[in-house]
Amino acid sequence: MLSIEKQLLYLLASGDGAGSGASVSRLVEVYEARGISHQIVRNALSKLKKDGYAESAERSRYKATPLGEEFIRIINAKPGLYGKEWDGQWCMVMFEIPESERRRRDSFRSELLQLGFGSLYKSVYVSPWDYREEVIRLALQCEVTEYITVTNTRIVHNGITPEKAASLWPLEELQELYREKERWFREGLEPALTELEAAGTGTGGGLPLFVLFLELGEVIAELGLRDPMLPDPLLPEAWTGKLLLGQFQACLRRIALAIPEQSPYRPFVAHFLGR
Numbered sequence: 001m002l003s004i005e006k007q008l009l010y011l012l013a014s015g016d017g018a019g020s021g022a023s024v025s026r027l028v029e030v031y032e033a034r035g036i037s038h039q040i041v042r043n044a045l046s047k048l049k050k051d052g053y054a055e056s057a058e059r060s061r062y063k064a065t066p067l068g069e070e071f072i073r074i075i076n077a078k079p080g081l082y083g084k085e086w087d088g089q090w091c092m093v094m095f096e097i098p099e100s101e102r103r104r105r106d107s108f109r110s111e112l113l114q115l116g117f118g119s120l121y122k123s124v125y126v127s128p129w130d131y132r133e134e135v136i137r138l139a140l141q142c143e144v145t146e147y148i149t150v151t152n153t154r155i156v157h158n159g160i161t162p163e164k165a166a167s168l169w170p171l172e173e174l175q176e177l178y179r180e181k182e183r184w185f186r187e188g189l190e191p192a193l194t195e196l197e198a199a200g201t202g203t204g205g206g207l208p209l210f211v212l213f214l215e216l217g218e219v220i221a222e223l224g225l226r227d228p229m230l231p232d233p234l235l236p237e238a239w240t241g242k243l244l245l246g247q248f249q250a251c252l253r254r255i256a257l258a259i260p261e262q263s264p265y266r267p268f269v270a271h272f273l274g275r
Contacts, residue, residue, distance in 0.1 A: 003218055003221075003222065004031075004036065004040065005044045005053075006218075006221055007214060007218055008054075009053055009054065009064055009068050009071065009072055010217070010221075011027060012048075012054055012064040012068065013069050013271075014267070014269070014270070014271045015267060015271075016268060021057075021063025022061070022062060023061050024041070024042065024060045024061065024062065025060065026264070027045070028041050028042075030210065030214070033207055033208075033211050034211055045062055048068065049062070053068035070137070074134060075224050075225065076224075078116065078224045078229055079220070079224055079229065079245055079249060082241075082242045082246070084129075085231075086128050089128075089130070090126045090127070090152070090160075091127045091128075091131050091132060091151075092120075092125070092126050092150070092151050092152070093112060093124070093125045093135055093149070093150050094123060094125075094150075095149070096123060096147055097123075097148075104142050104143055107142045108138060108142040108144050111141075112125050112135070114225050114226075116129065116227075116229060117228070118165070118228065119168065126160070126168070127228065129229075132150050160234065162233070162235065165235075166236060169228050171235075171239070174226060174227055174241060175238075175240065177223070177226065181219050181223065181248075182240075185216075185219075185248065189212060189215065189216055189251070192212060193209075193254075193258075196209055196212070196258075205260075205263055205265075206260050206265045207263075209255055209259045209265075210263070210265035210268065210269075213252065213255045213259070216251060216252050216255065223245060223248075227245075253272070256269040
């Protein structure tokens with residue numbers, strides 16, 4: 001799923017406060033403020049509908065389907081894994097999908113990697129978190145349930161050390177990605193936010209703030225899909241991802257709170273604020 005599709009799906013799941021889902025005109029307005037054409041937005045909405053993540057119950061208005069809402073739930077929940085204690089168990093997925101089903105096999109493997117699994121052996125994937133229900137749901141979605149085995153287990157020989165974890169997951173590459181996003185955050189987003197706050201949070205009806213919210217939310221979602229959120233015992237000592245992700249989330253809440261209550265964009269962040 002492309003970045004804009006994931007973000008649109010989040011907005012559809014949040015709703016604009018005028019009923020279920022969101023109007024196409026409001027979404028177009030938001031993304032044109034980000035320099036994204038209305039046609040790209042409409043194409044992304046059509047793709048979400050085609051893939052079963054969104055539906056259009058009435059003209060020019062879309063909402064997330066149960067499948068779309070579940071996808072958003074998983075993305076939103078992943079960063080919380082950094083504060084969770086690990087019980088030492090591994091979720092293990094084994095499969096042998098025929099070559100004739102290559103497209104489905106590749107799709108299922110891609111979904112496992114986005115969920116946070118690492119490849120222990122060929123067609124054997126592991127995660128320190130209990131994703132059994134999500135894996136079975138993905139197998140149903142990819143139509144490969146008859147070819148997979150899922151279990152929770154402890155590894156009793158040749159276990160996964162932090163050094164081995166670094167070979168199963170691209171932690172070095174992720175660390176560099178976090179550094180890149182930190183530079184963008186310090187040099188771009190934070191100064192822009194400070195400037196908007198100084199000008200008054202009602203500037204532009206809250207749209208400039210909402211644009212910042214979407215930009216930062218997009219970064220957090222990207223990190224959430226690429227970072228397996230490993231527990232502390234499996235992370236390298238110099239790992240900064242946990243701290244930075246926490247700072248990004250705190251700033252996202254700061255932006256959401258700054259959007260005026262009367263702004264037409266406030267309903268999109270009300271769910272994020274727990275209201």
